[in-house]
Amino acid sequence: MFKHILLPTDGSELSATAIGQGIRFAKSIGAKVTGICVMPLQHPFSYETEIPMDALEQAAKRYKELAGTYLAAIEKGAKEAGVACDIVFEKNDYPYEAIIRAAEQKGCDLIMMASHGRRGVGALLIGSETQKVLTHTKIPVLVYR
Amino acid sequence: MFKHILLPTDGSELSAATIQQGIRFAKSIGAKVTGLCVMPLRHTLFCEMEIPTKAQEQAAKRCKERAETYLTVIEKDAEEAGIAWDVFYERNDYPHEVIIRVAKQKGCDLIMIASHGRRGVGALLIGSETQKVLTHSKIPVLVYR
Numbered sequence: 001m002f003k004h005i006l007l008p009t010d011g012s013e014l015s016a017t018a019i020g021q022g023i024r025f026a027k028s029i030g031a032k033v034t035g036i037c038v039m040p041l042q043h044p045f046s047y048e049t050e051i052p053m054d055a056l057e058q059a060a061k062r063y064k065e066l067a068g069t070y071l072a073a074i075e076k077g078a079k080e081a082g083v084a085c086d087i088v089f090e091k092n093d094y095p096y097e098a099i100i101r102a103a104e105q106k107g108c109d110l111i112m113m114a115s116h117g118r119r120g121v122g123a124l125l126i127g128s129e130t131q132k133v134l135t136h137t138k139i140p141v142l143v144y145r
Numbered sequence: 146m147f148k149h150i151l152l153p154t155d156g157s158e159l160s161a162a163t164i165q166q167g168i169r170f171a172k173s174i175g176a177k178v179t180g181l182c183v184m185p186l187r188h189t190l191f192c193e194m195e196i197p198t199k200a201q202e203q204a205a206k207r208c209k210e211r212a213e214t215y216l217t218v219i220e221k222d223a224e225e226a227g228i229a230w231d232v233f234y235e236r237n238d239y240p241h242e243v244i245i246r247v248a249k250q251k252g253c254d255l256i257m258i259a260s261h262g263r264r265g266v267g268a269l270l271i272g273s274e275t276q277k278v279l280t281h282s283k284i285p286v287l288v289y290r
Contacts, residue, residue, distance in 0.1 A: 001166075001169055001170045001173040001174075002170075021146075021285075024146055025146045025147075028146040028174065029146075029173070029174055110287075115279070134260070134279075134288055137290070138290050139290070140166075140287055140288060140289045140290065141287070141288045142255075142285055142286070142287045142288075143279055143285060143286045143287075143288065144285045145282070145283050145284075145285065
């Protein structure tokens with residue numbers, strides 16, 4: 001029934017678990033997966049103080065490297081399981097928007113994500129991005145703990 | 146990967162759509178389903194006025210009848226799809242507690258639930274019981290829209 005699962009990652013332990021289970025699930029039903037990592041944008045102005053250009057470039061580079069590491073883990077996991085895999089790197093200050101847009105553009109029919117991410121279980125209910133994805137998407141969401 | 150899916154119903158249109166998809170999904174992965182309907186308790190004391198026993202009995206009867214109507218839909222659909230099924234009815238004022246407890250007791254490995262139920266999309270975010278299940282369940286939850 002599900003053919004294409006979107007697996008968002010923020011590199012956290014909880015999202016790594018959800019990805020492991022997501023790949024396992026995709027394999028069991030013969031679906032393909034798309035991994036997505038969304039990193040924040042670099043803003044040249046912060047409280048009216050200019051941030052040096054090379055600091056911005058360094059930050060951008062570092063985010064890209066980190067995203068590359070997280071997405072490589074998905075590619076590796078999928079390859080080992082023999083599951084078709086695609087990856088997306090996006091820069092956006094609102095991860096849930098990028099997640100929903102990517103799911104629609106890539107034609108995903110399920111989003112599988114961890115109940116909490118980088119900010120941990122501090123958010124007593126469920127993680128804020130997961131909550132926002134649940135609120136705004138029309139695609140089913142499997143929330144993994 | 147998933148072998149036993151819990152399908153809570155409150156008889157609403159949205160939960161009916163989720164049940165259909167849940168049964169379709171269960172069939173596609175060879176899982177069994179357990180339908181669950183939780184109805185509210187009637188309290189003997191209401192604003193310090195006692196409710197006559199007869200009225201209570203009638204309410205209990207009506208709750209049970211209605212739950213049976215909702216659960217019959219699951220039985221019928223599951224039967225038609227040729228999958229193993231079970232149904233469960235309980236009266237409790239905290240549906241999410243029953244959903245989580247029954248999921249554990251019956252050994253379900255996935256709860257599939259509508260994003261909204263009887264109270265509709267009035268809750269701008271996601272339905273209150275769905276939210277509470279997501280908050281408290283250790284079992285993965287598939288939220289359907």
